[in-house]
Amino acid sequence: MKNLVLIGLAGLCLHAPVAGQNYTGLLNDAAHMVSAGLNADPGLNVHADYFAGIQTNRALVPRLCLISRVNFPIFAQKWLNFDFQLGVGCLWNFDERWMALSGLSWHFSRTEDVTGRYLHSGFKLDLYPGYRRGLWAVFPHLGLQYQPWIHLKAGDYARQAFQDLYPDGGEPAYGPKTGWYYQNHFVFQSGLGFGYFPSRWQVNLCAGFQHTFNRLGIVTFPDVGVMPFYGTVNFGYVLQTLKSD
Amino acid sequence: MRILSGLRVGAPPLLFVLLLTTGCRSLNDIGVLVPPTVDEDPNLPSTSVEIHGKTRKIHLKTFGAPDLPVLFVLHGSYTDTRPYANICQGLSDRYRVVIWDQRGCGLSERITEEEFTLESAVEEIEQIKKQFSPDKKVTIVGQSWGGGLATLYTSTHPENVEQLALIEPMPLKGSDMQELFNKIVEFRYENPSWNAMVRHGRAIGPGDHARLDYRAMMILRSTMTSGYHCDAQNPPAWPIHRVGAFLEYVRNKRLGNPISGFSYDFTRGLDAFQDTVLILGGSCSALGYEMQKRYSQAHFPRARVVEIPNAGHRMNIEKFDEVMANFKAFLKQYRR
Numbered sequence: 268m269k270n271l272v273l274i275g276l277a278g279l280c281l282h283a284p285v286a287g288q289n290y291t292g293l294l295n296d297a298a299h300m301v302s303a304g305l306n307a308d309p310g311l312n313v314h315a316d317y318f319a320g321i322q323t324n325r326a327l328v329p330r331l332c333l334i335s336r337v338n339f340p341i342f343a344q345k346w347l348n349f350d351f352q353l354g355v356g357c358l359w360n361f362d363e364r365w366m367a368l369s370g371l372s373w374h375f376s377r378t379e380d381v382t383g384r385y386l387h388s389g390f391k392l393d394l395y396p397g398y399r400r401g402l403w404a405v406f407p408h409l410g411l412q413y414q415p416w417i418h419l420k421a422g423d424y425a426r427q428a429f430q431d432l433y434p435d436g437g438e439p440a441y442g443p444k445t446g447w448y449y450q451n452h453f454v455f456q457s458g459l460g461f462g463y464f465p466s467r468w469q470v471n472l473c474a475g476f477q478h479t480f481n482r483l484g485i486v487t488f489p490d491v492g493v494m495p496f497y498g499t500v501n502f503g504y505v506l507q508t509l510k511s512d
Numbered sequence: 513m514r515i516l517s518g519l520r521v522g523a524p525p526l527l528f529v530l531l532l533t534t535g536c537r538s539l540n541d542i543g544v545l546v547p548p549t550v551d552e553d554p555n556l557p558s559t560s561v562e563i564h565g566k567t568r569k570i571h572l573k574t575f576g577a578p579d580l581p582v583l584f585v586l587h588g589s590y591t592d593t594r595p596y597a598n599i600c601q602g603l604s605d606r607y608r609v610v611i612w613d614q615r616g617c618g619l620s621e622r623i624t625e626e627e628f629t630l631e632s633a634v635e636e637i638e639q640i641k642k643q644f645s646p647d648k649k650v651t652i653v654g655q656s657w658g659g660g661l662a663t664l665y666t667s668t669h670p671e672n673v674e675q676l677a678l679i680e681p682m683p684l685k686g687s688d689m690q691e692l693f694n695k696i697v698e699f700r701y702e703n704p705s706w707n708a709m710v711r712h713g714r715a716i717g718p719g720d721h722a723r724l725d726y727r728a729m730m731i732l733r734s735t736m737t738s739g740y741h742c743d744a745q746n747p748p749a750w751p752i753h754r755v756g757a758f759l760e761y762v763r764n765k766r767l768g769n770p771i772s773g774f775s776y777d778f779t780r781g782l783d784a785f786q787d788t789v790l791i792l793g794g795s796c797s798a799l800g801y802e803m804q805k806r807y808s809q810a811h812f813p814r815a816r817v818v819e820i821p822n823a824g825h826r827m828n829i830e831k832f833d834e835v836m837a838n839f840k841a842f843l844k845q846y847r848r
Contacts, residue, residue, distance in 0.1 A: 310710030311702075343707035350714070378715040380708045381733045382726065385715035417539065417715060424733060425726070428753055429547050431594065432619075434557055434573075441543025441553075450539040452717030481719045484625070488761050489699070490736075491728050492709035493718055 289501045290368045290395065291462045291471045292318035293330050293358040294404055296510055302469075302503030306338070308477070309494045314338040316501070322509050330358040330509070334372065346379035354391075368395040368406065374414075383421040383443065389414025389452065395460055403463045408473050410456035420445045453480040456497055467505040474498035539716065545726040546754045551621040561639040563615070563632050571619035572612035572640070576604035581674070581845060582645035583607035584637065588656030589682075590731050590760055592618025594752050599653065599828050602836045606845035607651065610644050614661075616759030618752070622721050628762045630664060630776060637665045641672060649674035651843065656799070656825065657682050657763070659791075660778050663811075667781035677790040677842055679835070680799040680825050681808055686767070686774030688807045693770045695798040698738050705734030721758055728757035740825035742796035748826045779811040788814040790842040792835060794823035816842075 292300040300318040305311060314336055321331045338350040354372025361367070370393045378385045390413055397406025421443035429442040458475015477497045478486065487495050542548050550558035550569045558569045573593065583603060585596050592613045600609040613620035615636055616628060641650055651674045654662030659681025666673045683689040683696075699706070709730050718724040729752060731737065738744030768774035789812045793801030801819035809815045818838055823831040840846040 308710065308714070310707040340707060340711050342702045342704050343711040345704060345708065348711060376714060378711055380712050381730055382712070387715045414714075414717070416536070419539075424729075425545075427751060428729065429543075431751075432547055432753065433555060441547055443544060447536045448539045448544070449536040450717060450723070451719055453719075454717070479713065479717050479719070481717070481724070483718070483721065483724065483758055483761075485718065485724070485758075485761060488718075488724075488757075490731065490760065490764070491718070491724070491757060492706055492713055494710075 289316045289318060289336070289471065289503060290332065290334065290356045290370050290393070291404070291464075291469060291501075292320055292334075292503060292505065293332055293356060293368055294366075294399060294462060295464050295467075295469050295503070295505050296320070296330075296508045297332075297503075297505040298509045299506040300503050301506060302501050304499060304501035306497070306499035306501075308497050310343055310492070311341045312338050313341055314501075316503070318503070320509055327359060327361075328357050329360055332356045332358075332370075334370070343380075346384075348376075348378050350374050350376040356393075364399055366397055366399055366404075368397070369393065381422060382425045383419060385420075386418040387414055388416045397460070402465055403461070406460045406462070408456065408458040408460050408475060410454075410477075412452075412454040412456075414452040414454075415449045416447065417450060418445075418447050419443055451480075454478070455480065458497065467508075469503045469505070470501070471503070472498075472500050539723060540720055545716075545722045546729075547619060549619050549621050549754070556619055558620075559612075559640075559643065561615070561636055563627065563635050563639065566623075566627055568615050568623060568627075569621045570612050570615065570636075570640075572610065573600070574644075575600040575609040575611075576607055578608055580606060580608040581648065581651065582641075583609050583651040583653065583843075584640070584662075585609060585611040586637075586652060586654035586658030586662050587611070587614065587617070588658050589763065590728065590755050591750065592752050592754060592756070594618070595750050595826070595829060596655070598832055599835070599839075602832070603653075603839065603843070606843070608644070610640065612640065613753075613756075614759075616762075617756035618754050620756075622756070622758065625758075625762050625765075628759060628766065630766060633661055634665050634668050637661070638669065638672075651675040651677070651845075653677045653679070653839070654681065655679035655828070660684060663782070664778040666785050667779055670781065670784040673785060673787075675787060675790075675843060676785070677792075677839060678808075679792045679827060680794065680797055680804065681791065682799065683774075683803075684778045684808055684811050686776045689767070689774040689776075690770065692798070692803065692807070693774075695739055695803075698736055703734075703736055705730070705736050709734070718757075724757040725754050728755040728760065731755070737825075739798035740796075742794075742822060742824045742830075748824065748830050750826055750829065782812055786813050788816055790838065791815055791817045792820055792827065792838055793817055794825060794827050794831075795819055795821050796824040797827075799825055 302316045336352040352374040356370030359367040395406035456477040460473035462471035550556045616623045652662040659678035793804040
């Protein structure tokens with residue numbers, strides 16, 4: 268049973284929202300780490316993370332972690348919009364220098380705009396196969412987010428689109444109704460990350476391309492904010508290392 | 513035993529996920545986010561057009577008696593016919609006004625990327641003309657993109673056009689658009705409206721037409737178009753049924769962009785249209801009086817540019833009486 272749980276956690280591995288999460292505490296031997304930074308998806312956000320590391324004493328998967336993050340959009344913050352994430356991650360050591368970080372996270376978010384208010388939730392899988400040498404590491408990033416659940420409370424603006432539909436003035440049978448809905452909302456990311464760990468402090472960057480799956484073949488549509496880039500910069504401080512436990 | 517204990521651990525979360533999902537409707541269901549189109553709801557008034565061998569249903573309305581001369585109203589981009597109802601009603605005493613959601617827009621059937629070209633947009637007008645005024649010329653009123661399209665139609669079929677009245681037409685040549693783009697479109701990274709649209713994408717993915725349409729209608733309430741309005745932070749209301757976002761995406765591709773350049777030209781052949789064209793321009797808009805006077809007027813053999821004071825791009829909502837007064841002073845049916 269323990270093996271199943273371990274394999275499950277390892278399979279789930281690290282986490283992050285669309286913006287990318289701070290799993291790099293695994294490379295810093297962190298038992299407790301706090302971090303904060305900026306991320307662009309491509310709208311600019313500010314985030315704060317807490318990281319808790321666990322030693323496993325296994326050669327292939329020496330460390331696991333739990334991560335939480337709160338994320339706030341900066342320029343779109345007319346209403347209280349946020350993302351809250353929880354996740355698990357692990358470090359895979361293939362040899363002294365080749366390693367991988369992986370993680371799975373769950374997020375719960377609130378978004379409000381002129382069309383309505385949304386509560387939405389889903390999962391993200393991240394993989395950072397990489398190379399570590401001394402105080403730095405470089406890691407390509409692959410991420411896949413799936414967000415199936417959304418609670419919709421449409422605003423007046425969205426409802427108005429359903430008025431005056433029929434010549435006889437009949438009541439429309441359609442329109443957004445408050446409640447839970449599901450959707451297939453996939454975002455795929457591929458990028459490159461870099462981490463530097465001089466002491467208890469660390470900095471990590473990750474940037475790349477993201478694609479929101481759609482049936483329409485649209486990769487970029489700047490008018491409505493569909494752009495194929497993401498990036499994050501994160502500064503962390505290790506409160507306590509595993510070695511000092 | 514291991515399998516059984518694995519099932520015991522895995523079943524509760526799996527059941528939880530299934531319960532959450534099975535109790536929900538899909539955002540893809542018709543009419544959840546945006547109104548159904550005419551192919552999805554047969555109760556909506558429609559006609560069909562065949563463009564290059566492909567038949568599509570069009571949401572179309574007429575105003576006025578069938579025996580009156582026909583006047584077409586062509587709507588702009590990121591909109592549909594709904595905000596022009598006042599013009600249609602206002603002119604229906606002397607004209608049979610025909611207005612339709614252009615293919616891919618509003619309540620008209622959605623189309624594929626291949627189906628939209630500038631040529632097919634002209635062909636669409638020609639098809640509607642064959643249905644409503646096969647033997648007589650039509651008068652055309654067009655706003656913004658609709659003004660550009662009306663100009664393109666007139667340059668292609670000058671023999672079919674009785675009169676042309678334009679409300680702040682878009683730049684009629686790609687070279688004009690290249691010069692004016694930065695004044696027309698406010699594209700700043702920190703623009704709150706644009707960031708709100710990005711944020712909206714976290715909640716609702718642009719996975720299909722309806723979800724993209726739903727997001728695109730945010731533009732009409734945004735400050736990204738502040739250059740069009742007198743009060744940049746509070747654009748006038750502009751009620752729509754549906755923004756045809758995919759059509760806007762395709763149209764942008766057809767017209768070009770400021771980096772690779774805008775190569776279109778709506779003015780070739782305009783020399784054959786010798787009647788005077790009326791162009792209305794607001795005093796506030798980036799596409800207003802000054803722009804029309806400087807750029808658009810010279811493309812027509814004869815054009816008169818009139819300024820509507822204290823009006824922006826949505827002048828038919830803001831200054832309806834002034835707009836109608838100018839139309840009635842210009843249109844032949846009111847001068848007889």
